[in-house]
Amino acid sequence: MLKIENLSLSFGNKQIFKNLNIDIKKDEITAIVGPSGIGKSSLFLCINQMIRYEKSYTLSGKILYDGIDLIKENENSLTKYRKEIVYVSQQPDILPMSIYENLAFIGRIHKLKELDKKIIEALKKVFLYEEIRDRLDLEASSLSGGQQQRLILARALLLNPKVLLLDEPTASLNEELALKIEDMLKEEKRTIVIISHFRNQIDNLTNKIYKL
Numbered sequence: 194m195l196k197i198e199n200l201s202l203s204f205g206n207k208q209i210f211k212n213l214n215i216d217i218k219k220d221e222i223t224a225i226v227g228p229s230g231i232g233k234s235s236l237f238l239c240i241n242q243m244i245r246y247e248k249s250y251t252l253s254g255k256i257l258y259d260g261i262d263l264i265k266e267n268e269n270s271l272t273k274y275r276k277e278i279v280y281v282s283q284q285p286d287i288l289p290m291s292i293y294e295n296l297a298f299i300g301r302i303h304k305l306k307e308l309d310k311k312i313i314e315a316l317k318k319v320f321l322y323e324e325i326r327d328r329l330d331l332e333a334s335s336l337s338g339g340q341q342q343r344l345i346l347a348r349a350l351l352l353n354p355k356v357l358l359l360d361e362p363t364a365s366l367n368e369e370l371a372l373k374i375e376d377m378l379k380e381e382k383r384t385i386v387i388i389s390h391f392r393n394q395i396d397n398l399t400n401k402i403y404k405l
């Protein structure tokens with residue numbers, strides 16, 4: 194589904210990674226591990242090509258998505274791919290608007306039908322709905338760190354992505370909640386790439402592990 198071939202990335206004259214080869218199979222969970230600062234999050238930026246907005250980077254190799262090299266695609270077609278390959282960043286990037294609007298705005302951009310129903314489904318999937326159903330109109334910034342993290346995961350699931358890129362998705366959650374999210378991800382039967390520093394989490398999710 195996604196094949197990374199000989200990918201090398203530098204910022205300025207600092208090489209981040211070199212000749213990376215990763216094979217991501219459809220409907221499987223693939224884990225990326227490695228020490229802090231090694232380039233895991235940067236790899237995700239390469240995959241969804243948000244790296245284009247960074248200053249002074251050099252990228253070579255291929256990122257093949259269903260055979261199409263995303264590095265060579267123009268900005269117009271990338272808009273389409275970014276709906277299919279959805280990145281959930283390490284820091285919850287909530288927007289300065291209500292909890293409901295944080296989900297609804299992206300649903301409207303992508304012209305989702307039955308939006309309210311889908312929003313509720315997504316919030317239920319991340320075990321957030323019961324907690325916040327009475328305050329969907331409040332600012333999303335009023336949520337706790339763990340709630341914000343689940344909100345952005347719900348936002349990604351709302352798009353029903355073909356590939357979900359998760360960067361430390363349970364870092365702000367307690368163990369019990371993290372386990373529930375892991376079970377949900379396994380049940381999704383979706384192509385997922387996850388960065389995690391929790392060894393037991395990785396073992397619970399997959400045996401496909403790439404070490405940077």
Ligand SMILES: Nc1ncnc2c1ncn2[C@@H]1O[C@H](COP(=O)(O)OP(=O)(O)OP(=O)(O)O)[C@@H](O)[C@H]1O
Nearest residue numbers: 204209228229230231232233234235236247248283
């Ligand atoms: N835009 C940028 N310009 C220059 N250097 C950058 C840029 N973005 C990241 N880096 C550097 O690239 C290296 C890899 O960063 P990255 O965030 O990918 O690491 P990581 O493996 O995700 O680490 P962590 O586990 O701490 O999240 C770091 O040394 C970082 O300082």
Ligand SMILES: [Mg+2]
Nearest residue numbers: 233234235283
């Ligand atoms: Mg990171």
